[in-house]
Amino acid sequence: FCKSKCFYCSFSSFAGMQSLHGRYCTALQKEIRTHHRKQQGTPLATLFIGGGTPTVLRAKQLSEIIDMCDQVYGFEPDAEISIEANPGTIDVADLQILRDSGLNRISFGIQSFLEQDLLELDRAHNSAEGMRAVENARHAGFDNISLDLMYGLPSQSPEAWQQNLEQAFTCEPEHLSLYQLTIEKETEFYRRLQKNQLALPDEDAIVEMDEVTELLCEKHAFSRYEISNYAKPGFRCRHNLVYWHNEEYLACGAGAVGYAEGIRSKSVEDPLSYCVKIEQEKDVIVQREKLDCEASFRESVVIGLRLVKGVSEHRLFERYGISLAEVYGTHLPKLVQGGFLEYSHGYLRLTPRGFRVANTVMAELV
Ligand code: SF4
Structure with missing residues (x-):
């Protein structure tokens, strides 16, 4: 409201x-x-x-x-x-x-x-x-x-x-x-x-x-x-x-977006419909999406690049069992050579130049 x-x-x-x-x-x-x-x-x-x-x-x-x-x-x-x-x-x-x-x-x-x-x-x-x-x-x-x-x-x-x-x-x-x-x-x-x-x-x-x-x-x-x-x-x-960090969280309320057990969900937006569904013990979730392993990997990279520290290569591998090189091939080195991304202490992160065009860089990695 x-x-x-x-x-x-x-x-x-x-x-x-x-x-x-x-x-x-x-x-x-x-x-x-x-x-x-x-x-x-x-x-x-x-x-x-x-x-x-x-x-x-x-x-x-x-x-x-x-x-x-x-x-x-x-x-x-x-x-x-x-x-x-x-x-x-x-x-x-x-x-x-x-x-x-x-x-x-x-x-x-x-x-x-x-x-x-x-x-x-x-x-x-x-x-x-x-x-x-x-x-x-x-x-x-x-x-x-x-x-x-x-x-x-x-x-x-x-x-x-x-x-x-x-x-x-x-x-x-x-x-x-x-x-x-x-x-x-x-x-x-x-x-x-x-x-x-x-x-x-x-x-x-x-x-x-x-x-x-x-x-x-x-x-x-x-x-x-x-x-x-x-x-x-x-x-x-x-x-x-x-x-x-693309970790899981619960969400409650009209229009709430949650992420639990690998499923991203969204509840009905209209507050009155939300009340009626809850009162009648009906499901309030109107969208559910389960990403496959690579799509979830890509999502973790794109969301994680919002952080100044970037995304940990080690954590990505631990979570998904695949590496940045396997998913992005030669695409990533091009963005690094272009001065938009860099590796630092085991993290992939945006450079100051990359931050200025962050949406464009991220669109390349989705
Ligand atoms: S949710 Fe939208 S309408 Fe409400 S205060 Fe924030 S910007 Fe304004």
Whole structure:
């Protein structure tokens, strides 16, 4: 659920629908219990409550979901328990309830601290609310705060991006996710682009923004560990590292994508259909895909190259019993000779040049 639909959003999210929130939470708890019957015994190392905007639900509803996970699975002693939150959907009392319920990491969808950008994106909060949300989270005892910001926004200059990022550092976050705006089909921005009503920064401006990011992150001792993610030492997102290592995870909720027992699955997106199916004890999964060994190998390489460290040749061989050379033949040496990929300490990784055209390099390896 979300308060409203942002102009760039292609995620599975639904504005409004407040009357369904309670019913949805009940259904979600039921699904969590059902999953447990299938996957007995292992306490959770990480839990990630993502969206949409989870914090449009009441804090008490969210804390009941966390309690349910604790009752049926339990958490490892140092489990990372994260939530995505949007400023303007959460106040200091809510934050305190969430912190007391065991959440120890919060990721704010700030996107920009500049009023003009927030209006352009049709975000449901303003700049002051963004700053206040972070302050309130600190006050509630969160010591692992991540901020999501976007660059390459309509009419954005490298100077404006610098100002924005500097503002983010004044909040002293532990983690930053910095995403370049991409225009996805069926969004308001896509429609505007088709009508020539969207002025996006050119490639040179994007390169300058990347340089600004690199300089400021270095200055504040943030290291880049994934294409879009930067952290202070000890604050990499453990949950997301599971995705990038292409390891398995359970997923519950409408539109949730999970990966268990070698099968990638996706649940029905529409929240009402999701509730009805759960209530009638029907299967909520609408897509199932089991990749063969080579396809899964390729997927692990492509996802793993998102990490600055790259993919471990040894781990790939241990997991799949095949090597990079066997799968890619002469294709890989060409990308290495072209300066897009390199080998370092047993890892295959993107070079700085490769990072700038990461999508193209990855498309070659799928
Ligand atoms: S808050 Fe996030 S999920 Fe919701 S509409 Fe905006 S971009 Fe989409």
